[in-house]
Amino acid sequence: MGSFACRRLGDVSARGRRGYRYVGSAELKAAVRPGGGGCRIGSAVEFGAWIAGRSAEELAEPFTFVVGVDGALRLAPRRSEHVACAGGGAVLSAGEIGFVREADWWVVGEVSNQSTGYCPDVGSWPDVARALDDVGLVGPAGFTHEVVFRRCPGCQEHNIVREDDFVCVFCGGELPEAWNVDPGV
Structure with a gap:
């Protein structure tokens, strides 16, 4: 298998x-x-x-x-x-x-x-x-x-974290290590 x-x-x-x-x-x-x-x-x-x-x-x-x-x-x-x-x-x-x-x-x-x-x-x-x-x-x-998802605290865009690089692909801001995609949860 x-x-x-x-x-x-x-x-x-x-x-x-x-x-x-x-x-x-x-x-x-x-x-x-x-x-x-x-x-x-x-x-x-x-x-x-x-x-x-x-x-x-x-x-x-x-x-x-x-x-x-x-x-x-x-x-x-x-x-x-x-x-x-x-x-x-x-x-x-x-x-x-x-x-x-x-x-x-x-x-x-x-x-x-x-x-x-x-x-x-x-x-x-x-x-x-x-x-x-x-x-x-x-x-x-x-x-x-x-798949590791994170929301950028700076620009609020959703990111897929690749190779443990917790950096926003949209603005270059640092992404948190803990899941934070939906702040309402």
């Missing part, structure tokens, strides 16, 4: 539980249909039915995912916006997820917190692990690709 450690995801601690509001484009959020969103996956049976309906082209790349504040996994095609997948609401985590077939079931091959609309902290992993465990999916021990 890859070079990362695999384990059952149910043994995750009670960390996490921070909610994330959408911090992206107001126009994009306004375009989200009320009641819309990604496909809610609450069980292995629901996941099995959903994955059976995916084409080979869809399965070749990761999907958009969110973990809603109800703790449920929601999935949508990769080019879907996270805010649309979440139906416009807050989430416990968001990112991209890929599945691979192993023996007679699917496993998580890759998962990231890459969502520039919600900018979830890497500490949101336990909520993802719980949602995957609820569906009966085995996968990595954490995000296979961690």
Whole structure:
């Protein structure tokens, strides 16, 4: 399954539980249909039915995912916006997820917190692990690709921190080490 450690995801601690509001484009959020969103996956049976309906082209790349504040996994095609997948609401985590077939079931091959609309902290992993465990999916021990998001205190722009360089790419200001993207949380 890859070079990362695999384990059952149910043994995750009670960390996490921070909610994330959408911090992206107001126009994009306004375009989200009320009641819309990604496909809610609450069980292995629901996941099995959903994955059976995916084409080979869809399965070749990761999907958009969110973990809603109800703790449920929601999935949508990769080019879907996270805010649309979440139906416009807050989430416990968001990112991209890929599945691979192993023996007679699917496993998580890759998962990231890459969502520039919600900018979830890497500490949101336990909520993802719980949602995957609820569906009966085995996968990595954490995000296979961690994205570090920060808001610049100077210019207020959202940044992706690369190579531990906590400097704003927009104004050159110093970025905080602690997650601060949504000051209202």
